[in-house]
Amino acid sequence: MKFIVAIINLDDVAGVIKHLTKGGFSSTKLTSAGGLLKEGNATIFVGVENVKLNDALRIIDKYSHSRIRLIQTPSLEGMDSPPTEVKVGGATVFVLDCEQFMRF
């Protein structure tokens, strides 16, 4: 079994969860925020059978979109520096081996 941790833009997370549920996947959503942008995002946990892993990843990929954000970099010697473009997402995904899965 695998355990997916996916960090997803707040604007996309409802669509991702909807399609995961449609595909028969259970998921749990936590509200989170990125360390750099301090912007709200969502983290979802999905426990999946090994053979279903790619199906779940395809759904997360399909319904997560990347975006460009502008960040203000610290100015040098008081001079204004132009904002820097940062490409955020689609989804940032970690796949972990899940040793045990239990429901009591």
Ligand code: 2BA
């Ligand atoms: P943030 O930390 O707000 O980062 C937003 C975007 O800023 C990142 O997009 C990336 O393009 C850039 N960025 C962040 N930290 C950087 C660094 N140290 N050096 C260069 N560029 C950096 P994504 O990579 O798509 O990440 C989107 C969100 O996913 C992140 O939001 C964070 O919440 C999470 N994330 C990304 N990588 C992670 C990691 N290795 N561990 C934990 N969370 C991660």
